[in-house]
Amino acid sequence: MCSVFLILTGLLFLRPTASAASPLNSVDAGSGNHGAESLLIHTDRDLYIAGENLYFQLYLVPSQQNQAPSRIAYILLQRITNENIETFIVRLSDHIAFGSIYLHDTLPTGNYRLLCFTNRMRRYEGNNYITKPIFIVNRFDETLEKISTARQDIDDQMQEEFQDKRDHGSQNNKVKISTNRTTFGRRDQVDLSIEPKDFADSIAYLSVSVAQDKSYVFPDHAFSGRQVLNRQPGSIYQNKSRPGEVFAETRHLILEGMVRDKNTGIGLEGLRVLLSTPDSLLNLQYAQTLDDGSFYFAINDFYLNKPLYLILDTSTMNSPALIEVADRFATKGPEKHEQPVFSAGHDEFIAASQEYVSIQKVYEINHQSKYSDLIKNKEFRPLVYAEPNYTVYPEMYEPLRDFREISRELIGQLRTRLSGGTYTTRMLNYQTAYQFFEDAPAIFLDAIPVSDIHQIMHLGTEKVKSIEVHNYRWAYGEMRFAGIMAVFSRNEAWRLLELPESSKVLEGMSFLEPSLYYDPDYSQATNTQATIPDLRQLLAWRPGIRLTSGENLLIRFHTGDIKGKYLIRLVGVTAGGEMFSTVSEITVE
Template identity: 25%
Template sequence: MSAESLLVKTNTSVILTGETLYYQLYCLSKTNVFSDISEIAYVEVINDKKESVFKNKISLKNGIGSGDYFIPTILKTGNYKLIAYTNWMLNNSTNNFFEKDFTIINPFQENINMVIDSSYNKVDVSQDKAKNSSENILLSLDKEKYSKREKASLIIPKTLDRGNYFLNIRKIDHMSTNTNNETSNANINLNQEIKILPETRGEIITGYIIAKAANSSLDSKIVTLSVSGKNFIFKTSKTDRNGKFIFLIDKQTSTSDCYVQLSELDKENYTIVIDKNPSPDLSNLVFSKKTFISAKYLKAIQERSLATQVENVYFSQKKDSLIETDNNDFFFQPTEKKYNLDDFERFRTFKETIIEIVIELNFKDYNQVPSLYLRDIRYNITQSPEPCLVLVDGLQIQDINALLNYNTYQIESISVVDRPYCYGPKIFNGIVSVITKNKDFATIYNDKNVLKTTILRPEPAKVYFEPKYNTSSNLSRIPDYRYQLVWKPNIVFKNNDMTIPFYTSDISGDYQISLEGITETGKYVHFYKTFKTE
């Protein structure tokens, strides 16, 4: 595998607390075409003390991803860096992460550390437009001026090169700083010694076990990981001779709580440790000590801050939509037999329910602990010496005493795989999967041998809010103080005419349309157009 790099583009380089920073990621090969190596990227915001104040994990599909960061009011005014990297990039000899400068302004902060630059020159929009007239040919609008809350139509002709683009439409406030630099992706090469594995098929979670007693074996121990919930994840791994294990998570969920445990009789003799995510060396980052903002901008900052506060008050009416993932199947499907308990007469306890309804199972002690076993209903005999794998909302339960008196009115279904099932390094003697109505059994389950931890999960894909005043009367009495009219990532263009509608807001002024992206041949392109709202 060759080296790769990241290119990150944002909606602005100057942002206020209370606003959202949007970003688009392109993972590129040495020839600047989309890289197919990594499926996971990391984005961090670094302050001038070289501390990470935000970290996000981004799913990459065919080298492309996107995300956002709501700027909290706890951040101080100053210069920040947005860095981005993949695990595979950390093996580069140089340029092992992307960096981009940007400025955060906190209007509520006293003693803002900014240099007041009185040499203020307003940008002439018409001159900007003329200078890039050759590029402007590509973008056209149905009008050049719009009223407030009027529908506009952006037309992108089929002459645009095939590729992946993002659309950014926001108010021009002429706010410029000295923080508009980003790293170059040229001359990337891998180190001869590869230390960090690439996340080529999903997220990698690693860790190790520690024996509490000397001379205890660390080798070939089965470790399981559960991300509990409606769309649960269950993974298995086997330790090496040093006790190290690795999990590959290839399923998207929004849950970050996970449960790790040894699936062994002597599990209480070991301690489980999860490794920290690898990260780049930030010691060589260089920050400007001052934030350069013209004194003429102070009024504009106040107006923009007021607009942001109004927008945040009505956040609940303007929520973004999460895109549901397609992969909702459990690992054992479709081999199971499912019992929806509402289809049967309800019994008070779990034990009674198994005995009376789930005919493939019976109870038997295993190592002096009550356990569930498969039985051959033809001969009424137990099929195997080891018990079944028991999952409740995806969490492995090795001591089912926690279930015996559980209120089955809280159970939605019980699924059974009534034969040996090979999953990862272990063959389980059948599977019992219990799904509760609230999908929250893990929150009440307590086992000292289960490590509960939090892992960083990829941000779910979103469709960002855009009002539609022609179809929604609910928004007619709600203020619309948007400076950011449109942020639309991951636009795939395939040489067809494309029309993108949008609505102006209650904020008058000049707006800029930016269409940026990477063509299929690896060329970065940027087109823009301006219009007015009166």
């Protein structure tokens, strides 16, 4: 089946060649997997000034293969060189995610794009990524050379075709939109009515943007054809022998990696990888490497915004090994980016936009507002034990200069000896009360495994908050411990740990929190509002709209102080995966 990209200005979706009413979830995944999961993205505009917020809505079209839908998606902001500028992780609730991305002031003028995918989509070689082109102009760019260069490649006929498609879109009579008038004054109230006309499904999900017409600069026809985004050469994702559901993030983030022999680079089977994060309670997960050396962890909300420590269990190692962690944001896209269409009046429009943004910076005007109904999953600490057998609080005793003294004076269950410059430790077995375990206990500092007790010997009582002693022969899943000692510091001593070469430390992962666009309500104008210029080129942005068949909706917003033509663009998808859109316009005098 031949695949094409269907674009509505500010919108992109990957779908097969078919009639306008073809269901979106019949998308070809690029490896013979029909009905695979895919995404739809709608942005508030195409053209931005560096220093503005970009608003988006992402919609997941679920697979037709009775698979649980992904609840996590990824958005990359990329340069024309395919370099990632920023990367974001978003949660999907009822298949939708929306929010805003701040476009930093330092971004140079040029073509950019948003690249979107789920972990399941990334599993396939080929075209199962979604791209949305945007154009960013630096606020201090006075020459606008790239605008002039782009305009030279557009002839009059292309300009006329683009303007027609931009202003009218693809009308398919799914939804009718109308306003109380077509012409409005400054700070005037606009009532936008949304009426469903021809729904095969009872529910649809929409987003609506109202922006100046010249904010849209990418035409439909420039995006036809197949875009292929292959993974980086040598990526660990090229192994497709694993079941697809391993890669589907239906609830939590998945951390993927491999363990390879340090000398041969061959994946090693049967090694145990430990995962922990600095904490005041002893947490630990582990995973066993598969036959190709790969491993997987489910990352629940407990681990968010915290460093993640991956350490190999030496008891499972027979040769030097290294941990590789998959870069979930590594992609290799087409070198050619879609080109914008600029008209003769765009120079003046962009210069005015630069000034508007600068003025709003001076007045510290920010139209972003937080979304109160944040999506959070339950945090789960994978505790090694519910509570320790003993806990020692060194501050309750006389100061001791190092951990050897602490061990000798305060921890009767621990025997520490120094021989030939090397420390050895053994723990008293609580169940026998008089015998020490033959093996060394497991030692943790702030919940991070410590393979060499030398690394904590410098800690005196002033640096130690508590010491937990669990002197049982303890089973934790398949792991066995000859006692456990967990030391918790006062000064984040875990930061100074020297980890084995085979280990990996990852920066904390976080989700982009949902946010909304705030537009002022002048029906109850205050004196403060009257003195502040309203230089909004985006009059309204409404994501997350749920429309039921037979139900009319009313969206109310107000115009600002900028005169001109504004386009109302509605983009939606039915519960069955059928996309629709419609465009209207108003004028502000």
